[in-house]
Amino acid sequence: xxxxxxxxxxxxxxxxxxxxxxxxxxxxTLAQVDKGIWTVMDQYxxxxxxxxxxxVFFPNSVSVPAVVLPFPGGFLLGxxxxxxxxxxxxxxxxxxxxxxxxxxxxxxxxLGLLITVGVVLGWGMAPVAATENDAFWRVFFRLGRGTLxxxxxxxxxxxxxxxxxxxVLLHAGILLLLVGEFFTAIFAVEATMTIREGETAxxxxxxxxxxxxxxxxxxxxxxxxxxxxxxxxxxxKVVSVGALPFDLKVHARMTHSNRPVPLDSVSExxxxxxxxxxxxxxxxxxxxxxxxxxxxGERNAPAVDVELLDRRSGAxxxxxxxxxxxxPNFVNQIWDMPTTVRxxxxxxxxxxxxxxxxxxxxxxxxxxxxxxxxxxxxxEGTQTPKDFSSEIRLVNEGDGIDRxxxxxxxxxxxxxxxxxxxxGYLPEDEGTVLQVVRNDSWMIPYLSCMIVFIGMAAQxxxxxxxxxxxxxx
Amino acid sequence: MKMRLIGAGLLIGLGGGCGEEQVQTYEVPKQVPxxxxxxxxxxxxxxxxxxxxxxxxxxxxxxxGMRVVSYQIEGTEIDFYAIxxxxxxxxxxxxxxxxxxxxxxxxxxxxxxxxxPLTASGVPVAYVELYNPDVDKGIxxxxxxxxxxxxxxxxxxxxxxxxAHSADIQRFINSIRFK
Numbered sequence: 001x002x003x004x005x006x007x008x009x010x011x012x013x014x015x016x017x018x019x020x021x022x023x024x025x026x027x028x029t030l031a032q033v034d035k036g037i038w039t040v041m042d043q044y045x046x047x048x049x050x051x052x053x054x055x056v057f058f059p060n061s062v063s064v065p066a067v068v069l070p071f072p073g074g075f076l077l078g079x080x081x082x083x084x085x086x087x088x089x090x091x092x093x094x095x096x097x098x099x100x101x102x103x104x105x106x107x108x109x110x111l112g113l114l115i116t117v118g119v120v121l122g123w124g125m126a127p128v129a130a131t132e133n134d135a136f137w138r139v140f141f142r143l144g145r146g147t148l149x150x151x152x153x154x155x156x157x158x159x160x161x162x163x164x165x166x167x168v169l170l171h172a173g174i175l176l177l178l179v180g181e182f183f184t185a186i187f188a189v190e191a192t193m194t195i196r197e198g199e200t201a202x203x204x205x206x207x208x209x210x211x212x213x214x215x216x217x218x219x220x221x222x223x224x225x226x227x228x229x230x231x232x233x234x235x236x237k238v239v240s241v242g243a244l245p246f247d248l249k250v251h252a253r254m255t256h257s258n259r260p261v262p263l264d265s266v267s268e269x270x271x272x273x274x275x276x277x278x279x280x281x282x283x284x285x286x287x288x289x290x291x292x293x294x295x296x297g298e299r300n301a302p303a304v305d306v307e308l309l310d311r312r313s314g315a316x317x318x319x320x321x322x323x324x325x326x327x328p329n330f331v332n333q334i335w336d337m338p339t340t341v342r343x344x345x346x347x348x349x350x351x352x353x354x355x356x357x358x359x360x361x362x363x364x365x366x367x368x369x370x371x372x373x374x375x376x377x378x379x380e381g382t383q384t385p386k387d388f389s390s391e392i393r394l395v396n397e398g399d400g401i402d403r404x405x406x407x408x409x410x411x412x413x414x415x416x417x418x419x420x421x422x423x424g425y426l427p428e429d430e431g432t433v434l435q436v437v438r439n440d441s442w443m444i445p446y447l448s449c450m451i452v453f454i455g456m457a458a459q460x461x462x463x464x465x466x467x468x469x470x471x472x473x
Numbered sequence: 474m475k476m477r478l479i480g481a482g483l484l485i486g487l488g489g490g491c492g493e494e495q496v497q498t499y500e501v502p503k504q505v506p507x508x509x510x511x512x513x514x515x516x517x518x519x520x521x522x523x524x525x526x527x528x529x530x531x532x533x534x535x536x537x538g539m540r541v542v543s544y545q546i547e548g549t550e551i552d553f554y555a556i557x558x559x560x561x562x563x564x565x566x567x568x569x570x571x572x573x574x575x576x577x578x579x580x581x582x583x584x585x586x587x588x589x590p591l592t593a594s595g596v597p598v599a600y601v602e603l604y605n606p607d608v609d610k611g612i613x614x615x616x617x618x619x620x621x622x623x624x625x626x627x628x629x630x631x632x633x634x635x636x637a638h639s640a641d642i643q644r645f646i647n648s649i650r651f652k
Contacts, residue, residue: 232494243498262641
């Protein structure tokens with residue numbers, strides 16, 4: 001036990017972990033040549049054990065054995081660094097006061113922690129926050145809140161640790177940054193909201209989660225939607241859902257598929273090996289493709305190959321290729337290609353799409369975003385975008401909110417714990433694409449920066465003072 | 474012991490936050506299609522000044538500016554359109570298109586050698602395919618001399634998409650009938 005404690009108190013461990021982190025970042029960066037950024041994030045950084053493919057260290061033209069090496073993942077390195085930091089702090093920086101001064105220090109520390117928690121949770125912030133004037137003040141006040149928390153925490157450190165207050169505070173800021181990134185990795189969710197001018201959206205498309213949606217459109221009043229998450233669509237598995245009259249056999253799940261091309265445009269050999277599909281697969285060629293490189297900024301286009309089976313007899317009702325290329329919000333609404341299936345007098349529309357999430361406020365009330373106007377300015381005489389902005393109407397009847405707001409580049413809307421960024425636009429400027437991010441720890445980097453800044457400034461100031469004092473003596 | 478308890482608590486807390494995804498069934502008000510249903514045209518309407526066999530997967534878009542008509546080719550971003558002009562010099566037009574995709578100008582002889590002769594219901598068509606893989610751009614174009622009026626059918630897009638749809642576009646041009 002003593003040896004374990006000594007290990008965590010060791011500076012050698014810090015250096016080793018930092019070197020391992022650098023190796024991991026280097027390997028993860030190289031891996032993005034062949035893999036998408038999110039695949040690399042999951043495989044290298046947001047995991048406990050990373051599996052590094054030896055081939056990432058060589059150019060694609062060099063043939064190397066397919067060796068996969070286990071390596072400490074981002075979570076493991078981050079956790080060990082945090083433990084190391086806490087252990088070294090606990091043993092090196094001892095509280096130097098007693099009695100009344102100790103209680104004053106603890107009181108200030110409690111107040112500082114309360115302000116920190118308040119800043120992270122957004123206490124006192126407007127429920128609907130959009131930049132209406134100069135963006136400078138928005139960032140200024142955000143840093144100001146961080147400064148307030150940092151100043152109170154510094155006061156606590158000053159009382160408790162005296163001359164070492166700066167050092168204690170700046171390490172606490174780094175620890176907060178590490179913890180913040182851990183929570184961002186676990187809980188942050190990215191999505192998009194695509195809206196045409198004059199139309200209203202009530203849901204988000206999750207960027208990294210996908211689902212197979214089967215919508216019974218037979219009723220005149222309502223559509224009955226059944227969604228099967230991608231994680232349940234395992235190749236070879238038969239999925240049986242009570243709400244559907246048929247079963248689904250999963251033949252394949254593709255991380256990335258090619259953009260559809262006419263089947264008669266591919267070579268005869270490829271055509272002969274292509275399964276016989278119903279639906280779009282009958283005349284379009286879509287197959288598994290090499291994952292897009294994280295360096296290109298392109299997105300993977302997942303697809304599934306499923307066969308519908310009669311539940312009683314097990315007979316095939318048709319094999320369908322369902323690619324996200326057929327989903328309108330994936331292609332900026334250039335086209336809409338639902339796969340239609342008729343069975344036992346009912347009609348179903350099938351999409352493989354981004355996981356859909358209803359827009360709900362913190363109280364659970366649904367809200368809607370209407371795009372009133374989309375403005376896309378270009379530099380004169382060029383097609384280079386200068387500015388684009390969305391005038392929206394936000395309505396939440398349950399919470400009594402009805403506001404007209406503007407979202408434009410670098411000036412997002414914050415509402416219901418989500419941030420709405422201007423991200424893209426539809427062809428012919430007919431609509432907008434908003435990126436919607438939920439990250440409850442988004443204020444932590446601001447806070448950490450200001451805490452570290454105050455800690456460093458104090459440390460330098462105190463060192464300078466000591467040096468001057470020595471020189472004077 | 475205390476550390477172990479804290480560790481176990483953290484793991485339970487994190488594990489509890491990661492519920493497995495479930496199948497869901499819900500009802501929503503009748504959906505309005507996000508994009509208009511594809512138009513199943515079999516013939517270009519006569520009001521355009523011509524008739525043609527249009528693949529069912531193409532969508533006709535109304536003319537705009539100089540464009541008499543545009544077609545949206547399903548599953549692509551190809552910009553395919555027709556315009557009508559009073560002049561139709563092959564060399565200058567091909568060199569203009571070459572410039573648009575970053576190719577150097579070519580001589581009249583070199584251009585003539587690359588032209589594929591097609592016919593649109595007996596009317597001769599000068600058809601060219603220009604590709605520049607370096608910038609992934611291409612242009613497929615047909616100039617049809619319909620007695621004092623020149624029709625230009627131009628498809629612009631990426632090299633792979635144009636190559637994939639070249640056969641369809643040629644079949645469409647061959648099927649054009651002027652009225």
